[in-house]
Amino acid sequence: MSGNKEEEDPRIHGIKTKIRVVPDFPKKGIMFQDITTVLLDPKAFKDTIDLFVERYRDKNISVVAGIEARGFLFGPPIALAIGAKFVPLRKPKKLPGETIFEEYELEYGNDRLEMHIGAVEAGDRALVVDDLIATGGTLCAAINLLERVGAEVVECACVIELPELQGRQRLKGKPLCMLVEYR
Numbered sequence: 001m002s003g004n005k006e007e008e009d010p011r012i013h014g015i016k017t018k019i020r021v022v023p024d025f026p027k028k029g030i031m032f033q034d035i036t037t038v039l040l041d042p043k044a045f046k047d048t049i050d051l052f053v054e055r056y057r058d059k060n061i062s063v064v065a066g067i068e069a070r071g072f073l074f075g076p077p078i079a080l081a082i083g084a085k086f087v088p089l090r091k092p093k094k095l096p097g098e099t100i101f102e103e104y105e106l107e108y109g110n111d112r113l114e115m116h117i118g119a120v121e122a123g124d125r126a127l128v129v130d131d132l133i134a135t136g137g138t139l140c141a142a143i144n145l146l147e148r149v150g151a152e153v154v155e156c157a158c159v160i161e162l163p164e165l166q167g168r169q170r171l172k173g174k175p176l177c178m179l180v181e182y183r
């Protein structure tokens with residue numbers, strides 16, 4: 001699932017057809033990849049989850065870290081199916097407990113990710129889940145958070161990759177699994 005795999009699994013083509021592309025959102029020049037239209041189709045949504053579950057169920061993953069907000073849609077069902085805990089990586093000032101944070105730049109602004117101290121422990125084997133990788137800044141921040149507390153990041157998983165932004169190069173050598181490329 002990490003290259004262009006439409007030939008490999010017919011479910012991927014079905015998922016791709018459900019992603020809505022909205023030009024100039026949230027600002028001019030951005031081709032926004034809207035996954036809410038995948039969620040409207042139970043088969044496409046289930047196929048998305050199933051593809052990741054099939055990949056990760058035997059990889060001894062102990063924690064799925066989901067990135068706010070859209071990683072919260074895909075991460076929890078994957079975590080439940082593979083028997084891992086789910087840890088939310090949240091935008092600033094949303095988590096009530098003691099946190100650590102990493103700041104990063106986006107295609108259209110700056111942001112910060114926070115994680116509860118104690119949610120992930122040294123030795124945890126982590127899968128990071130989000131809907132999309134663009135510049136890779138968000139996933140890089142997530143990897144840094146997890147590594148700071150001693151977790152091993154096994155892989156990052158996204159539904160969509162924007163390869164022209166070369167986000168993979170910012171993943172500190174961690175593998176990326178994605179389903180759909182948008183060029």
Ligand SMILES: O=P(O)(O)OC[C@H]1O[C@H](OP(=O)(O)OP(=O)(O)O)[C@H](O)[C@@H]1O
Nearest residue numbers: 068069070106107133134135136137138
């Ligand atoms: O690879 P990057 O350049 O870092 O961009 C990818 C991130 O951007 C989007 O989230 P966004 O920050 O728009 O937040 P949202 O999910 O809360 O809308 C997307 O869901 C990823 O998390």
Ligand SMILES: Nc1ncnc2[nH]cnc12
Nearest residue numbers: 030031032033107132134
């Ligand atoms: N083009 C895009 N579509 C959806 N989410 C994004 N996050 C960063 N770039 C994006």
